[in-house]
Amino acid sequence: MDFELSEEQRAVEKMVRDWAAREVAPKIHDLDREHRFERSFLKGMADLQLLGICIPEEYGGAGMDYVSLGLASEELEYVDTHLRVIMSVHVGLNCMSLWCWGTEAQKKKYLVPQAKGEKIATYGLTEPNAGSDAVGIQTTAVKKGDRYVLNGEKIWISLADVADHFLVIAWTDQEKKKNRDHSGLSAFIVERTFKGFSSYTMKEKWGILAGNTGGFSLQDVEVPAENRVGAEGEGFKVAMFALENGRYTVASGATGLIRACLDASVTYAKSRKTFGVSIGEHQLVKEMIAEMVSDYDAARLLWLRAGWLKNEGRRNTRETSLAKWHATESAFEAAHLAIQVFGSYGYSGEYGIERYFRNARAPIIYEGTTQIHKMMQAEHALGLRALNGRGGDVSPLCSWAPALSPVHARG
Numbered sequence: 001m002d003f004e005l006s007e008e009q010r011a012v013e014k015m016v017r018d019w020a021a022r023e024v025a026p027k028i029h030d031l032d033r034e035h036r037f038e039r040s041f042l043k044g045m046a047d048l049q050l051l052g053i054c055i056p057e058e059y060g061g062a063g064m065d066y067v068s069l070g071l072a073s074e075e076l077e078y079v080d081t082h083l084r085v086i087m088s089v090h091v092g093l094n095c096m097s098l099w100c101w102g103t104e105a106q107k108k109k110y111l112v113p114q115a116k117g118e119k120i121a122t123y124g125l126t127e128p129n130a131g132s133d134a135v136g137i138q139t140t141a142v143k144k145g146d147r148y149v150l151n152g153e154k155i156w157i158s159l160a161d162v163a164d165h166f167l168v169i170a171w172t173d174q175e176k177k178k179n180r181d182h183s184g185l186s187a188f189i190v191e192r193t194f195k196g197f198s199s200y201t202m203k204e205k206w207g208i209l210a211g212n213t214g215g216f217s218l219q220d221v222e223v224p225a226e227n228r229v230g231a232e233g234e235g236f237k238v239a240m241f242a243l244e245n246g247r248y249t250v251a252s253g254a255t256g257l258i259r260a261c262l263d264a265s266v267t268y269a270k271s272r273k274t275f276g277v278s279i280g281e282h283q284l285v286k287e288m289i290a291e292m293v294s295d296y297d298a299a300r301l302l303w304l305r306a307g308w309l310k311n312e313g314r315r316n317t318r319e320t321s322l323a324k325w326h327a328t329e330s331a332f333e334a335a336h337l338a339i340q341v342f343g344s345y346g347y348s349g350e351y352g353i354e355r356y357f358r359n360a361r362a363p364i365i366y367e368g369t370t371q372i373h374k375m376m377q378a379e380h381a382l383g384l385r386a387l388n389g390r391g392g393d394v395s396p397l398c399s400w401a402p403a404l405s406p407v408h409a410r411g
């Protein structure tokens, strides 16, 4: 067992840490307050090759490994969650899906500019009446000659008003839709410029305020048949595969948020005095810091294990799910504790601690709620569902993500 990061991995970690501290940290308080998405950060991330970090060089990426993707996500969320969300939807949910499921033509046309950061991409599964229950979606794609006509509404979409390309899940088989048979779902690449597409930003949300979250509408949007990703009926597999990769970045990102809470708490606990001593000398304050230390290490080890499995080309559904559940719940707890360490100053915006608290909440909901992950873990333990049990990998770096259904295996 080797716990050392490689030289390349350490370089990625330092590069992202330095960039985020220099370019983002000084501005994030105001951006968050103003609910403003700063587009120049996308350019900065593209310049560092983060937007295609683990996509092969032949497709415009940096060709780095999955641990590097996790390290970048951790460093980005250390400064602000919205930066890691960009990695989750653009790299994890979209680019990696195109890389593993796309045709050569799709990769050339869509993946290459995305991995270079010239185009921004996201993922549209959730709808007003269906989140966890993916087969409850209503969006349809009806084949007409060499095109599909898409109709539907997607909501809670990260980068809805920012992205150029959308990986959209829709029903192509209306009979299967009625029977809730997921083999009637298909995946499509939709461009913002397609006629009948419109998007909006949601203003009423608690956290990730410097990010962009919204929805989009598809009104008779004609999508060329060559934009279908995977075969007809493989949309659910594409969707779950995407979620597993996004989930990995959520786990590593949330780990960064725990560290941000810990670092801020340690600094404050050394300087704030009560009863003649620094608050860090009080046992109950030490306890709060100790809990953050323990959760950080556990979260980091869990996502590193998932990253190692990914690098080995081994299935990691169970491990990634556990890493995501643990890290996101721990990040929320760390933010809660950090507010307590700061006292009333944690409750104000002055130190950014309440931003951590607000930002830590949504990751417990998206990419599989905590309840869904608990269900996956318990069903695996009870032998009701074999999360890593069978089936081959699509590519050496990818595995299946059978989140809410029996295990799927290609072939």
Ligand SMILES: Cc1cc2nc3c(=O)[nH]c(=O)nc-3n(C[C@H](O)[C@H](O)[C@H](O)COP(=O)(O)OP(=O)(O)OC[C@H]3O[C@@H](n4cnc5c(N)ncnc54)[C@H](O)[C@@H]3O)c2cc1C
Residues within 6 Å of the ligand: 089, 122, 123, 124, 125, 126, 129, 130, 131, 132, 133, 155, 156, 157, 158, 159, 208, 213, 362, 365, 366, 367, 368, 369, 370, 371, 372, 375
């Ligand atoms: C900030 C943010 C960004 C997002 N970005 C995206 C995005 O880019 N693309 C996208 O497609 N979606 C995105 N989502 C949507 C997100 O993935 C969904 O909100 C999530 O899947 C949960 O779905 P829901 O909100 O419909 O809740 P529901 O599925 O309705 O769940 C409601 C409650 O019931 C529980 N529950 C549901 N089913 C079960 C069950 N079987 N067993 C036990 N408990 C259950 C849930 O855990 C939850 O507590 C985003 C959400 C947020 C908040």
